Amino acid sequence: MKIIVCVKQVPDTSGKVAVNPDGTLNRASMQTITNPDDMNAVEAALKMKDATGCKVIVVTMGPPPAAGMLRELMAMGADEGVLVSAREFGGSDTYATSQILAAAIDTIGVEKDDIVMCGRQAIDGDTAQVGPQIAEKLGLPQVTYAADIQKDGSTVTVKRMLEDGYMTIKAQTPCLLTCIKELNNPRYMSIGGIYATYNKPLETFDYEKLKDHRLIDATTIGLKGSPTNIFKSFTPPQKGAGMMLEGADKATCEQLAGILAKKHII
Amino acid sequence: MSNFNSADIAAFKDVWVFCEQREGKLMPTDFELISKGRDLANELGVNVCGLLLGGKGIESAAKELGGYGADKVYVCEDEKLAVYNTDAYAKVICDVIEELKPEAFLIGATNIGRDLAPRCAARLHTGLCADCTHLDIDVANYIQFLRESSTLDVDGQKWDMEDRNLKMTRPAFGGHLMATIICPRFRPCMATVRPGVMKKNAFDQAKADACVIEKPAFTLSDADIHTEVTEVVKAAKKLVDLIGADFIVSVGRGISKDVEGGIKLAEELAAELGGVVGGSRATIDSGWLSADHQVGQTGKTVHPKVYIALGISGAIQHKAGMQDSECIIAVNKNDTAPIFEIADYGICGDLFKVTPMLTEAIRAAKAAK
Structure with missing residues (x-):
């Protein structure tokens, strides 16, 4: 049994976000972190490893520096890392990304007893699309928004959150789960883990390695192969210092409610 | 196909x-x-x-x-x-x-x-x-x-x-x-x-x-069909879901003169908006609200559509948990409270007077839609 966890290195949008004059993100000036929901997926996998001794492989698609993130996750306890990185993969939208990641996961090999895990969504795009799209491309059942995961033999029982409650869903392995922060609290790297991480295998899957896979087609990957394109990108008008409303009476409250209604907030 | x-x-x-x-x-x-x-x-x-x-x-x-x-x-x-x-x-x-x-x-x-x-x-x-x-x-x-x-x-x-x-x-x-x-x-x-x-x-x-x-x-x-839904559970009275809430009405130290009354006013406003009640660290440390309500560095980080801060001064640790809200409304008696620096809309006044009027104005605005 093994667990393959898909992770993404993202700019830390919780701090200062720098935007170039042309409306694109100034990534160079921003700190990068491992996407928070992905950390919950890694922790869920490591908990299963603690319980069963299964193998945990972390996979990411990104530029070469993303290897550093994989080393950190291996210092937490993951056994192997796979960096999917090639110029041909750049500019991929979620559809193209999921095809490439699915090809990488299929190359690693998904067996009867395995689970693929992802974070629910990444904080840069907030799409929550790559997990389900990988599942479709691999023909795996999916359960998203997992807040609790129990595995008993080949049956995985998941508490799947809804806005107004939850569902309990049973799936058979192999399957794909997307994880939310309610699932657990990710552990820290350990000193021993940091020592061990540089002796663990970290492989790079480049275009050469994946190009003959059935899912990799030059017309459906990368910027050119992506079904969606960015038509325009722009910054919202600068948020002003805010507006102090005059008075603290009925008229003030009505003015505020009117603003909220006009903006379709209420 | x-x-x-x-x-x-x-x-x-x-x-x-x-x-x-x-x-x-x-x-x-x-x-x-x-x-x-x-x-x-x-x-x-x-x-x-x-x-x-x-x-x-x-x-x-x-x-x-x-x-x-x-x-x-x-x-x-x-x-x-x-x-x-x-x-x-x-x-x-x-x-x-x-x-x-x-x-x-x-x-x-x-x-x-x-x-x-x-x-x-x-x-x-x-x-x-x-x-x-x-x-x-x-x-x-x-x-x-x-x-x-x-x-x-x-x-x-x-x-x-x-x-x-x-x-x-x-x-x-x-x-x-x-x-x-x-x-x-x-x-x-x-x-x-x-x-x-x-x-x-x-x-x-x-x-x-x-x-x-x-x-x-x-x-x-x-x-x-490869998955089986074995139960669907509707949330009854449960821990407050700050993370998933679109509207959060939070209270702070400003409710101290009438804690129960202040919380009730916040609940009424939250109910009108279909949202939930949160609180600053002071309200949790004082035992006025349970820990699942806490917004801030040591509580939850939230980004609702609207965050209404009632009687919250806006200490850094609180701001860290809510400053990414899409729209921030602050009500505070003190016009120099730091919360006004990040608020989209501020009302300087007594939350016990302003909150019920705001609830009523929102109810009327929704009815008029």
């Missing part, structure tokens, strides 16, 4: 809306999306159609969608569709889309819509844009939107006024950036749309009566 080819753009027509139901009841997003879909269909000169899946008898819910603008509702009834299941829904929806070929397909960005839409887009080989907050077909309308909502120099750019692509606008990077996405080479063009953003039309009974119901053929067997 049939003769389906997502790249054969000319073969696709009509705007479709996935109409989500839970326990046989339509969701509010269905009406919002039908209303928006109506506008888009008018610009394209086509029909807007609902796609409603459910158990036996769900057809009876379909006509109501016509009242918000649907020309037609495609209804797929099967006991296996009574409760949402990814495999069953994706199978039926993709089969029907491959047969009937809509050019645009809108889905509410609920926890279910965001599970379903990417699965379908991947199967249909088409583009999907997540969590849209604005949709346009007509370029002139889009330009007008940019004038109001962006810092772009729209007059300095060349525009193809005949462009008929769906222009799907969404926030990225935590709302620091907006992007407009198109899907020029494949159909249907798919979008999930953030609940509560699109404005719903006034209900029109005559249109509801005129709405056409059609039952497209589909097949669905147990072999198509």
Whole structure:
């Protein structure tokens, strides 16, 4: 049994976000972190490893520096890392990304007893699309928004959150789960883990390695192969210092409610 | 598979809306999306159609969608569709889309819509844009939107006024950036749309009566379904869900003169907004609220649509947990309270007087809509 966890290195949008004059993100000036929901997926996998001794492989698609993130996750306890990185993969939208990641996961090999895990969504795009799209491309059942995961033999029982409650869903392995922060609290790297991480295998899957896979087609990957394109990108008008409303009476409250209604907030 | 080819753009027509139901009841997003879909269909000169899946008898819910603008509702009834299941829904929806070929397909960005839409887009080989907050077909309308909502120099750019692509606008990077996405080479063009953003039309009974119901053929067997939903649990009284809340009304030390009264006022305002009550660290440390209500560095980090801070000074540790809220409203007696530095709207006054008036004004504004 093994667990393959898909992770993404993202700019830390919780701090200062720098935007170039042309409306694109100034990534160079921003700190990068491992996407928070992905950390919950890694922790869920490591908990299963603690319980069963299964193998945990972390996979990411990104530029070469993303290897550093994989080393950190291996210092937490993951056994192997796979960096999917090639110029041909750049500019991929979620559809193209999921095809490439699915090809990488299929190359690693998904067996009867395995689970693929992802974070629910990444904080840069907030799409929550790559997990389900990988599942479709691999023909795996999916359960998203997992807040609790129990595995008993080949049956995985998941508490799947809804806005107004939850569902309990049973799936058979192999399957794909997307994880939310309610699932657990990710552990820290350990000193021993940091020592061990540089002796663990970290492989790079480049275009050469994946190009003959059935899912990799030059017309459906990368910027050119992506079904969606960015038509325009722009910054919202600068948020002003805010507006102090005059008075603290009925008229003030009505003015505020009117603003909220006009903006379709209420 | 049939003769389906997502790249054969000319073969696709009509705007479709996935109409989500839970326990046989339509969701509010269905009406919002039908209303928006109506506008888009008018610009394209086509029909807007609902796609409603459910158990036996769900057809009876379909006509109501016509009242918000649907020309037609495609209804797929099967006991296996009574409760949402990814495999069953994706199978039926993709089969029907491959047969009937809509050019645009809108889905509410609920926890279910965001599970379903990417699965379908991947199967249909088409583009999907997540969590849209604005949709346009007509370029002139889009330009007008940019004038109001962006810092772009729209007059300095060349525009193809005949462009008929769906222009799907969404926030990225935590709302620091907006992007407009198109899907020029494949159909249907798919979008999930953030609940509560699109404005719903006034209900029109005559249109509801005129709405056409059609039952497209589909097949669905147990072999198509690989997961089993063993229970659906509605949240009863439970831990407060600050993370998932669209509206949060938080209280701080300002309620100290009447703790119970202050919390009650916050609860009434939250109830009017369909939101929840949070609190600063002071309220939790003092035992006024339980720990699951805490917003801030040591509590939860939230980014609701609206965060209302009542009697909260705005210490850094509190701001860290809520400053990314889309809209911040602060009520505080002290006009130099740091909370006003990050508030979109501030009222300097006594929360015990202002809060009930605000609740009433919001109730009136909603009723007037």
